Amino acid sequence: MIFNREWDSSLGVRLPIVAPLPDLLWGHLDPKARDLFIELLAAMRADKMPITPTEMFRFPQRQLYLFAKGRVLPGARVTNCDGYKLLSNHQGTGEPGTGRAVDFIFTKPGLATARIPRYYPPTGNTPETDAIEWVTLGKRAKELGLEWGGYWRDKGGRWTPDRPHVELPKVPDGDAG
Ligand SMILES: [Zn+2]
Numbered sequence: 001m002i003f004n005r006e007w008d009s010s011l012g013v014r015l016p017i018v019a020p021l022p023d024l025l026w027g028h029l030d031p032k033a034r035d036l037f038i039e040l041l042a043a044m045r046a047d048k049m050p051i052t053p054t055e056m057f058r059f060p061q062r063q064l065y066l067f068a069k070g071r072v073l074p075g076a077r078v079t080n081c082d083g084y085k086l087l088s089n090h091q092g093t094g095e096p097g098t099g100r101a102v103d104f105i106f107t108k109p110g111l112a113t114a115r116i117p118r119y120y121p122p123t124g125n126t127p128e129t130d131a132i133e134w135v136t137l138g139k140r141a142k143e144l145g146l147e148w149g150g151y152w153r154d155k156g157g158r159w160t161p162d163r164p165h166v167e168l169p170k171v172p173d174g175d176a177g
Contacts, residue, residue: 019065020059020061020062020065021062022054022055022056022058022062023056023057023058023059023062023096024053024056025056025057025096026038026056027096027097028056028057028096028097028099029056029057029092029097029098029099029100029102030092030097030098030099030100030168031097032168033099033100033101033167033168036144036145036146036168037053037102037146037166039144040140040141040144040146040166043140043143043144044136044137044140045109047136047140048109049106049109049132049133049136049137050106050107050108050109051104051105051106051107051137052104052105052107052118053102053103053104054103054104054105054164055090055101055102055103055164056090056099056101056102056103057090057091057092057096057097057098057099058083058088058090058091058099059083059091059096060083060084060087060091060094061083062083063079063081063082063083063084063087063088063090063091064082064083064084066078066079066083067079067080067081067082067083088101089101089167089168089169089170090102090103100167100168100169100170101165101166101167101168102165102166102167103164103165103166104137104164104166105118105119105120105164106118106119106120106121106133107119120163120164121133121134123161123163126159127150127151127159127161130150130163134150134163137150137163137166138150138151141166145168146166146167146168147166147167147168147169148163148165148166149161149162149163149164149165149166149167150162150163150165
């Protein structure tokens, strides 16, 4: 593998120069989460707002690559999890088969072509004024006990939506009795 030395000093780890591709294997998700995501796909299809996954389980290399965006790579920051010290819910415990988050994109309904158009619907200034597709995604996720990233706020209460993101929240330790 080729490594970009420039990135070494900034993050204290070696990043591959070639972006690690998303892992789209359903088997790498937590089984309970996987079943709920499949139900979510069906619910959105029934609402004529079909979605398809773009990110599922992440190996640490992919998570670190995304962490580097807006830090040592161009673009906006997309995550605060570096994949090694701080794991995202896409990584679960770090082992394949434990992923708890999926990112989605919308596809145009009723077009059974090989090249399915994908799109992000328009966004608003509050979760409620986003396009109906986003509002519906949040609603259907909630009905299944999933959490939609479109509602997220930072510690200061500022709305920091991650609209494509849906996750099965972790049960806090000690609550599983
Ligand atoms: Zn995500």
